[in-house]
Structures are given as structure tokens and as C-alpha cells.
Amino acid sequence: MKNLTGLDKLPVGMTGKIKYMTESSNNRRRLLDLGLTQNSIIRNERLSPSGNPIAYNIRGAIMALRVEDTKNIIIELIN
Amino acid sequence: MENKDSLSNIENLIYNGKDIGDGIVSSIYERAEKIYKEVVTNDTNNNNIESKLDNILTSKLFGYPIMILLLGIIFFITIQGANIPSEILSNLFFKIEDKLTYLFLNIFNAPDWIHGFFILGIYRTLAWVVSVMLPPMAIFFPLFTLLEDLGYLPRIAFNLDNAFRKSGTQGKQALTMSMGFGCNAAGIISTRIIDSPRERLIAIITNNFVPCNGRFPILIAISMIFLGVLSDNFSSLISTISVIIIILLGIIVTLLVSKLLSSTILKGVPSSFALELPPYRKPQIGKILIRSLLDRTLFVLSRAILIAAPAGGITWLVANITIGDATLLSILAGFLDPFGSLLGMDGMILLGFILGLPANEIVLPLIIMGYMSEGAMIEYENLSSLRTLLVDNGWTIITALNVMIFSLLHFPCGTTLLTIKKETKKWRWVVFTFLLTTCIAVGVTFITNLIYNLIF
Amino acid sequence: MGLTNQSSGISLIRKKFNIEDNNKIVLALAGNPNTGKSTLFNHLTGLNQHTGNWPGKTVDNAQGFFTHNDKEYLIVDLPGIYSLLAKSKDEELARDFICFGSPEVTIVITDATCLERNLNLAIQVLEITNKVIICLNLMDEAERKGIKIDIKKLEKNLGVPVIPIIAREGIGVNKLLNAINDMVEEKIKLNPLRLKYDEFIEKTIKNIEKKLDNILDENFNKRWIALRLIDSDKSILKSINTILSNE
Numbered sequence: 001m002k003n004l005t006g007l008d009k010l011p012v013g014m015t016g017k018i019k020y021m022t023e024s025s026n027n028r029r030r031l032l033d034l035g036l037t038q039n040s041i042i043r044n045e046r047l048s049p050s051g052n053p054i055a056y057n058i059r060g061a062i063m064a065l066r067v068e069d070t071k072n073i074i075i076e077l078i079n
Numbered sequence: 080m081e082n083k084d085s086l087s088n089i090e091n092l093i094y095n096g097k098d099i100g101d102g103i104v105s106s107i108y109e110r111a112e113k114i115y116k117e118v119v120t121n122d123t124n125n126n127n128i129e130s131k132l133d134n135i136l137t138s139k140l141f142g143y144p145i146m147i148l149l150l151g152i153i154f155f156i157t158i159q160g161a162n163i164p165s166e167i168l169s170n171l172f173f174k175i176e177d178k179l180t181y182l183f184l185n186i187f188n189a190p191d192w193i194h195g196f197f198i199l200g201i202y203r204t205l206a207w208v209v210s211v212m213l214p215p216m217a218i219f220f221p222l223f224t225l226l227e228d229l230g231y232l233p234r235i236a237f238n239l240d241n242a243f244r245k246s247g248t249q250g251k252q253a254l255t256m257s258m259g260f261g262c263n264a265a266g267i268i269s270t271r272i273i274d275s276p277r278e279r280l281i282a283i284i285t286n287n288f289v290p291c292n293g294r295f296p297i298l299i300a301i302s303m304i305f306l307g308v309l310s311d312n313f314s315s316l317i318s319t320i321s322v323i324i325i326i327l328l329g330i331i332v333t334l335l336v337s338k339l340l341s342s343t344i345l346k347g348v349p350s351s352f353a354l355e356l357p358p359y360r361k362p363q364i365g366k367i368l369i370r371s372l373l374d375r376t377l378f379v380l381s382r383a384i385l386i387a388a389p390a391g392g393i394t395w396l397v398a399n400i401t402i403g404d405a406t407l408l409s410i411l412a413g414f415l416d417p418f419g420s421l422l423g424m425d426g427m428i429l430l431g432f433i434l435g436l437p438a439n440e441i442v443l444p445l446i447i448m449g450y451m452s453e454g455a456m457i458e459y460e461n462l463s464s465l466r467t468l469l470v471d472n473g474w475t476i477i478t479a480l481n482v483m484i485f486s487l488l489h490f491p492c493g494t495t496l497l498t499i500k501k502e503t504k505k506w507r508w509v510v511f512t513f514l515l516t517t518c519i520a521v522g523v524t525f526i527t528n529l530i531y532n533l534i535f
Numbered sequence: 536m537g538l539t540n541q542s543s544g545i546s547l548i549r550k551k552f553n554i555e556d557n558n559k560i561v562l563a564l565a566g567n568p569n570t571g572k573s574t575l576f577n578h579l580t581g582l583n584q585h586t587g588n589w590p591g592k593t594v595d596n597a598q599g600f601f602t603h604n605d606k607e608y609l610i611v612d613l614p615g616i617y618s619l620l621a622k623s624k625d626e627e628l629a630r631d632f633i634c635f636g637s638p639e640v641t642i643v644i645t646d647a648t649c650l651e652r653n654l655n656l657a658i659q660v661l662e663i664t665n666k667v668i669i670c671l672n673l674m675d676e677a678e679r680k681g682i683k684i685d686i687k688k689l690e691k692n693l694g695v696p697v698i699p700i701i702a703r704e705g706i707g708v709n710k711l712l713n714a715i716n717d718m719v720e721e722k723i724k725l726n727p728l729r730l731k732y733d734e735f736i737e738k739t740i741k742n743i744e745k746k747l748d749n750i751l752d753e754n755f756n757k758r759w760i761a762l763r764l765i766d767s768d769k770s771i772l773k774s775i776n777t778i779l780s781n782e
Contacts, residue, residue, distance in 0.1 A: 034652070040112075046134055048237050049137060110654075363703060
């Protein structure tokens with residue numbers, strides 16, 4: 001069984017591969033437009049001081065996203 | 080072609096499937112990725128320094144203290160550095176004034192009121208505004224622009240997003256607040272980066288709670304006069320700390336009011352938030368200096384001068400037109416006095432804030448002019464002469480504190496109000512912002528005065 | 536110029552951007568937020584819009600003028616966007632201008648340090664119009680970070696000119712101006728990238744395109760509009776309506 005988890009559970013410094021999104025509506029498109037498409041690689045760069053939002057490396061850009069938005073993005077952990 | 084028909088024809092073609100939309104975006108990104116891999120070679124590990132810098136600047140332990148420290152350093156340099164040029168400028172201006180007075184009275188034989196209106200009213204207010212405002216602005220703006228060009232502002236938004244999220248809004252509001260330090264009108268225009276109309280409106284209404292450049296002089300001057308005197312050696316430091324505390328108070332009020340608005344009349348859940356943290360870039364010092372001096376400093380200064388000149392003249396008239404035994408100014412101030420003292424201030428101070436509606440820069444000059452028995456401003460020799468004047472007019476520590484708080488929280492200046500109209504397209508929000516900020520300013524100063532009177 | 540002035544619908548879109556002067560060559564400047572669009576805009580026009588290192592700094596769409604090689608240009612600085620798929624006001628604005636405002640050349644400015652994400656927008660623009668020049672900005676930052684970009688290969692992939700620049704120092708801007716000039720004079724052979732989608736999407740596009748042929752004239756890029764329609768993009772209808780009702 002592969003290691004599937006919400007993006008918000010991706011530990012700092014770790015990398016994951018996006019499998020699917022359970023998010024619907026406009027939010028979904030917004031995240032897609034930023035490059036969070038299926039099979040793209042995403043890395044947790046760092047947490048903000050309070051732990052939310054979290055900064056991710058998406059296709060070479062650092063984007064800060066909130067836990068509320070990322071928990072609906074399902075990823076596969078990569079070692 | 081029949082347009083209506085053709086349009087409904089098109090409408091029928093709209094496909095309603097989520098997967099196909101996803102497929103389109105994915106295809107585009109997959110191609111982007113393919114091209115990227117083909118044309119870009121990357122010996123990474125070169126941006127380690129940046130990454131380490133970010134790890135510190137946004138860390139749990141240092142993220143917030145560094146923010147406050149940086150703000151503190153900027154204000155310290157501003158306050159410390161502005162002292163001497165301010166004095167040089169005011170000496171220069173008053174030497175010129177002596178010459179002008181001689182010219183008016185002895186050469187042109189101008190009547191007293193002409194001399195009073197133009198020299199004691201307009202010229203002195205201008206001299207005050209320029210000598211008090213120009214040096215801090217010429218220091219503050221380049222420093223702030225430096226932070227902006229480096230790329231630090233998005234980190235502030237990153238650090239503060241959680242606090243704003245809890246208030247029902249988002250971290251980009253921190254960016255717009257930062258712009259408000261320069262000028263609230265500019266801050267309000269910058270709220271366009273916030274997509275959600277609800278959150279944008281909250282950011283517009285609360286932007287006034289960051290003191291703009293027009294209000295720093297009053298905060299700095301009063302903190303130097305009443306708190307800086309506590310210690311000769313550390314006066315700049317003490318007044319820096321008190322300005323920082325006032326700013327923190329402004330941020331707290333921003334968060335509370337945002338929370339209040341988003342749980343009452345502007346109800347809603349926080350929208351999704353995506354903020355890019357761009358790489359740090361080497362700032363171009365020369366360009367920053369020129370740009371911030373020309374674009375920002377001179378812009379703000381010229382605006383202040385345009386408003387200060389007529390306001391100075393009018394105030395001189397109000398202070399010299401007498402009805403019965405009293406001047407118009409003292410009648411107006413006397414009328415506001417009972418209310419002012421409820422707030423730990425006096426009628427003249429409130430009048431200063433009201434007459435300063437066109438531009439906050441002139442509030443302190445107006446109050447001072449009002450206090451002078453002859454109805455014109457004193458020569459700005461140094462802060463201690465100012466202190467004497469204020470204390471003689473009954474100022475205590477609570478007066479100073481409440482003037483600072485009132486300045487922080489009270490109604491926005493005329494330009495800002497017009498900008499709110501322009502951005503929201505509705506007078507309703509202008510009136511609402513005006514009333515809300517005024518009520519908060521009155522409420523807070525009333526309470527601090529009450530507490531002070533109960534204790535002392 | 537020529538075709539662009541004929542359709543009053545187009546001039547209406549232009550009017551929305553306050554472009555009244557039809558004697559100048561209209562350029563559009565598009566790009567992701569914080570890629571140096573305003574810096575380049577300032578450099579070209581000599582205007583002094585303040586720039587800063589944060590996304591979304593330019594909130595107003597600004598326009599300016601400049602002359603190069605005896606040609607007069609009007610350049611529109613569009614708001615920074617990640618995509619043209621129009622889910623926000625800014626995206627709609629930029630999309631409408633590129634698609635219906637008929638700029639002679641659309642300059643897509645990209646951040647060389649973050650090319651992958653930036654190419655997303657570039658590819659989308661290439662789906663709308665052929666006359667595109669890609670600017671690779673921040674080449675100095677890219678070099679500092681050890682990022683090397685094969686310009687020739689990128690050009691071959693995208694099928695349009697790619698000009699590396701350092702906007703804040705003005706390096707490469709002359710090359711860009713010459714490329715704009717050549718494109719306006721139609722001296723450049725273009726072979727713009729047109730993305731092929733999967734079979735199902737392509738079939739749907741073809742179907743809708745055929746139907747659109749009966750509704751819209753040749754001034755419209757029907758493949759692209761079809762693509763927007765199957766992406767259930769309703770805002771495109773509003774824009775088309777504006778144009779149709781003024782023809």
C-alpha cells in the first residue's frame with residue numbers, strides 16, 4: 001500500500017507527489033493554476049511561526065498555503 | 080448575425096465537467112514541465128543561504144521578534160537621524176522669516192493682518208511642516224523601500240497570516256498594512272491584491288489603524304517630549320519603543336476590528352489563501368534613494384504643503400478674529416473643552432484633529448498655533464521649548480498618551496476617505512469607516528483617561 | 536493598424552482600457568506577479584511607477600508610450616497573473632485584452648529563476664495569439680543561482696522569439712525592441728506552440744469549433760474559445776457578448 005496522506009501532513013523538508021484533490025469549486029482551480037496538478041512534485045519548505053500557513057516549493061516557486069486548503073490535497077510521500 | 084440567438088447557442092455549448100477542466104490545466108503544466116526539463120540546467124544548492132535566511136526570518140522563535148526589531152531599527156534610525164537636520168532646517172526657515180517680516184513691515188509697510196496671515200499663519204505652518212516632516216520622511220522612506228525591494232514584506236504576511244485568519248481575513252492584509260505606513264491612501268489602493276471582496280473591504284476599513292507618515296511626526300514628537308525626557312542618553316530609544324508600542328496597539332486594534340467585522344456585518348469564512356514568497360533580491364541602493372526621495376517623499380511632502388498652507392492661513396484668521404472678548408478659536412476650543420477633558424485631552428487638541436482632517440500632518444502645528452496667545456505658531460527651536468508650551472497649557476502624561484492614541488485611531492484624513500469612496504464605490508463605507516474609527520478613538524481614550532484618573 | 540481598427544467591438548475593449556489613440560501600435564505586457572513587469576514597463580516608457588519585491592505590486596493597469604525605429608508604441612501593463620483561465624477579475628481583464636483587444640504584440644515576461652511555473656502562462660498566451668515575444672527576466676538572479684537556460688532550445692519549443700533581459704539594468708531591452716519591430720514588420724517566422732490535448736478533449740474542441748463557425752466570424756480564435764467553453768468558463772460569454780452587440 002502506498003503512503004497516501006493529506007498535503008498538510010507532509011513534514012518539513014520532505015517531498016510528495018500529488019495524487020488527487022478532494023477540494024471542489026473555485027479553490028480547486030486556483031490551486032491547479034498554481035501548478036498543483038496531478039503527479040506534480042511538492043516539497044514542504046518551512047512552517048510559518050504558528051505552523052499555519054506552510055510554505056511549499058511548487059515547480060520552483062515558494063507558495064504559502066493554509067492547512068484548510070492543503071488537507072484536501074492527497075499526496076504520496078516520496079523518500 | 081442575430082446576437083441573442085448566437086449567444087444562447089454558445090451558452091449551450093458550455094461543457095459542465097470538472098475532469099475536463101483539470102485535464103486542460105494539467106496538460107498545460109505537463110508541457111511546461113517538459114520544456115523546463117529540456118532547457119534548464121540547475122546546479123542548485125546555491126540558494127541555501129536564502130533558504131537559511133528564511134528559516135530564521137520566519138522561524139517560530141525569531142519570526143515575530145525580528146519583525147518588531149526591524150521595525151524598531153527603522154524608527155530608531157529615523158528618529159535619531161532626523162533630529163539634527165530638523166533643527167538646521169527650522170533655524171534656516173526662521174532666519175528667512177525674520178527677513179520676510181522685515182520686508183513686509185518695513186519695506187512694503189504692509190498692515191499687521193497681512194503680515195499675520197501670510198507670515199505668522201501660512202509661512203510658519205509651512206516651515207513647521209517641512210522642518211518636522213522632511214527629515215524623518217527622507218530617512219524613513221528609503222529604509223522602508225529597502226525592506227520592500229529585498230522582499231521582506233511577503234514574509235511579514237506569511238508570519239502574520241494565522242493571526243489574520245483567526246480574525247476572519249488573511250495575511251495579505253499585513254502587506255496592505257505595511258503600505259499604510261507610508262500613506263493610508265496608498266495602503267487602501269494596495270488592497271486590490273486581496274481577491275475576496277469581503278476581506279478586501281475589511282482591509283480597507285482597518286487600514287487607518289496603521290499610523291501613516293503624516294502621523295509619525297506627532298507620535299515621534301510627543302513621545303520625545305514626554306517620554307524621551309525620562310533619560311537624556313536614551314531619549315531616541317525610549318521614543319522608538321513608545322512608537323513601536325503604539326504601532327503594536329494599532330495592529331491589535333486592526334485584528335480585533337477585523338474579527339468584529341467578519342463576525343457581524345461582513346460575515347464569512349476566510350477565503351483560500353495563496354501567497355508567493357519571492358526570492359530575495361539584491362536591492363539597488365542608488366535607485367532606492369532616488370525613487371523613494373522623488374516619488375514618495377516629495378509626493379507626500381508636496382501634498383502636505385498644499386494643504387498646510389491654506390490651513391495655516393485659515394487657522395490664523397480663526398485665532399485672530401474676535402467675537403466680543405474672545406477669539407473665534409478660543410470659542411470653538413472652549414465649546415469642545417468639556418468633551419476633550421472627558422478623553423484626557425482638551426478642546427484645542429480636538430479642534431486640531433478636526434481642522435487637521437484634510438491632512439494629519441498639520442494637527443500638531445494647529446494645536447500649537449492655537450495655544451500661542453498671539454495666535455501664531457512659536458518658533459520651533461527645539462523640543463524643550465515645545466514641552467514648556469504644552470505643559471503650560473495643562474498637558475500631562477495622560478494627555479500625551481491619549482493624543483498619541485487618538486492620532487492612531489481617529490478618522491482617516493480627507494485623501495484617505497476619498498480613496499475609500501473610489502475603491503469601494505460607495506459613500507456608505509466612507510461614512511461607516513469615519514464613524515467606526517472615531518467611535519473607537521473616543522472609546523479607547525475615554526477608558527484610558529478613566530483608568531488614569533482612578534489610579535492617580 | 537489595419538484589421539484591428541475595423542471591428543468596433545475590439546475598439547470597445549480597447550476603450551475599456553482607455554486606449555483611444557488608434558494610430559499607435561498597441562503592445563500588451565503580461566506575466567506572473569512579481570516578475571519585473573513594471574520594471575520593464577518603466578524602462579520602456581520612462582515612467583516612474585514604483586516597483587517592489589512583492590507579488591501584486593502593480594494593481595492598476597498602466598499604459599505608456601515610447602518610440603522606437605520611427606514607430607510609435609502604446610504599451611499596456613496588465614496585472615500580474617498566474618493563469619488566463621479567468622477565475623479572478625485580474626485574469627479576466629488580462630485575458631480580454633490579449634484576446635479581444637488585439638494587441639500587435641504580446642510580451643510575456645517570465646522569471647528566469649522560476650521558469651516552469653511561468654511557462655504555464657506563456658503557453659496559455661500562445662494558445663490565444665501568435666504574436667508573442669517571451670522575455671526571460673532576472674537573468675542575473677538566475678545566474679547567481681546557477682540556473683542555465685538554453686535560449687535556442689526554448690525558442691524552438693515555443694516557436695516565438697525568446698529574449699533574455701535584466702530589466703532593472705536595462706540589459707537586453709534593445710534586443711527586445713528590435714524583436715518587437717521585426718514582429719510588427721512581420722519579418723519573423725513564427726511557429727507558435729499549440730498544445731495538443733488528449734483525444735477526448737481534442738474531439739470535443741473540434742465539435743464545438745465547428746458549431747462556433749456558424750456563430751462567430753474569422754476575427755475570433757475559435758479553437759481557443761471552444762477550449763474555454765468546455766472548461767465551463769462563463770465569463771468568456773460576457774466578453775463575447777460585449778463584442779458581438781457592438782459589431
